Amino acid sequence: MLQLIATPSNALADEPVSIRAIGLPPSQIVTITATAKDEKENLFQSKAFYKANEAGEVDLEQASALGGDYVGVHPMGLFCCLKPKRAFQRLIKKDVMNSPLCICLDLYDSVCLLETVRIPPKASQIVHRWFAGPGVKREQIREGRVRGALFLPPGKGPFPGIIDLFGFIGGLVEFRASLLASRGFAVLALAYFAYEDLPKELLEEDLDYFEEAANFLLAHPKIQQPGIGVISVSKGAEIGLAMACYLKQVVATVCINGPSAIFDFPLRYRDLVVTPMRQSLEWTQIHASGAVRLRHCSDPQNMLNPHKILPVEKAQGKILFIVGENDESLASKLHAQRAMDRLRSHGRSSGRMLAYPGAGHLIEPPYSPFCFASWHSVLGKPILWGGDPIAHAAAQVHSWREIQKFFRQHLLQSGGKL
Incomplete structure (x- = not known):
């Protein structure tokens, strides 16, 4: 039969x-x-x-x-x-x-x-x-200014806490947070614009908001002390790297295909204002599919300027850069390499880079369908993400293991088990 x-x-x-x-x-x-x-x-x-x-x-x-x-x-x-x-x-x-x-x-x-x-x-x-294992719980979060969803694994805890940030698509994206919670982490999927009463558009990166989210997470009775992790992609990885640089609460940061400088919108934190690098549409290209290729839309001369790079040497925790070498949305490997070089020039060994040949921009959990290009509702046009389907799939499997290993190593207290 x-x-x-x-x-x-x-x-x-x-x-x-x-x-x-x-x-x-x-x-x-x-x-x-x-x-x-x-x-x-x-x-x-x-x-x-x-x-x-x-x-x-x-x-x-x-x-x-x-x-x-x-x-x-x-x-x-x-x-x-x-x-x-x-x-x-x-x-x-x-x-x-x-x-x-x-x-x-x-x-x-x-x-x-x-x-x-x-x-x-x-x-x-x-x-x-x-996308959520047996016993995983979801709590809608509306605490102070913080908006998102907290996913808690089954059991008493305390669990290592992670903030999950997506990119310039806005809203609340939960599938990665729920999967990580299924693997034993307490994860706050955090919205930062175009969601509920948050700003409809991203006009600035308000680091005080992300610090409020970090403090909320650490104050939760099921979250393990003394610090939290951040997992972030694209524009979210820019914010995640800034959190690593300026927030003492953050002890382990995963940046997936993000820039190492502040782009387009100013970063504000207390009295600090970081002026952004500007991207020019003159540098964009149109792929045969009709999608916009953004990889080269930033001035390469600015990229060579060490003063334009986030002060990664100030980060108190560890940073894992995950990059797709065929990322068509951002020269992500160049950005990660600049950050790694800056760490080394300051005698710091707190960074690590995993580069995946053939992988594109949207490196997601294993077996997620490969997305070569998709409509970007905020930009109002299709964006080319790049990558080869099979190489990209292999990168997703390997990086997912490495991400969990990284967080277990740097978030768990000595003697803790997960």
């Missing part, structure tokens, strides 16, 4: 899935497709062609894809290569607590193109991808 088997079919979104087809004629060419929808019913699809072995089986952990959206042995390729049917859509799970992301796997006993397939599949399997 022909079967398509995916195990586990119900698991956290950062866990791998084993996919096998059995009961096929020997050497049969098959198509396996994956289909998912976001909460707005936007469709995402992927496909790969395989040849059954002499036993009539296709095991994605061993079999090499002959074509489709990838070639070679990539057990989670169908998940990582999910592409939007409509251009420039990005798959972001909004409701992380009440429903999983459902991915439908279909098996066809021939070469099928998704655009023309009209025949029913020979076998199917639904895979449920959850």
Whole structure:
């Protein structure tokens, strides 16, 4: 009997899935497709062609894809290569607590193109991808000026605390925070503009707001003392690096594809005002897809000026820079290298950089669909993020392990366990 088997079919979104087809004629060419929808019913699809072995089986952990959206042995390729049917859509799970992301796997006993397939599949399997593990709790946060969602692991605690910052898309993004809470961290997904009563637009980076969030987290009875971590990406990583430099509460910071200087909007902290570097649209390029390539939109001469770089030597904690070498939104490796050079020039060894060849800008938890370009609602245009799907997927798997290892090492007190 022909079967398509995916195990586990119900698991956290950062866990791998084993996919096998059995009961096929020997050497049969098959198509396996994956289909998912976001909460707005936007469709995402992927496909790969395989040849059954002499036993009539296709095991994605061993079999090499002959074509489709990838070639070679990539057990989670169908998940990582999910592409939007409509251009420039990005798959972001909004409701992380009440429903999983459902991915439908279909098996066809021939070469099928998704655009023309009209025949029913020979076998199917639904895979449920959850973003919060059993016992994880979500608390809506409206404390003073602080707005966000706090995710707490099951148990008494105290837990190592982390603030999670996303980029210039605004609003509240929760999927990474809920997954980290499922791995034993207490994580505050923090909004900083375009959410509830926060400013509708980002006009300045108010570090006092982020310090208030850090103090709120440290005052929570389930948060371990004496310091917190920050995980941040893109514009959020710019803020995360500033937090590392100026806030004593921050002892471990992960900056994913962010700048090492203040861009576009002034940074304010108490009596300090940091004047931003300006980006010029004269330096932008348009990709063949129609998406805007921002990688070179900052003046390279400014990048060479050490006075324009955040004073990373003032950071009291550790900093992990994660960069995609094919980031088309920002010259992120250059930025991280400048910060590392500045640390070394001050005799500091508190920084570390992980650079991933072939990875783009949006390095997210493992098996998240690769996003090459997507519509940016704040900028009002599609933005090119860059990267190669398979190399990017490998970067997501490796960096996720390294991020957790980093936070366990630098947030846990001696003798603490997680």
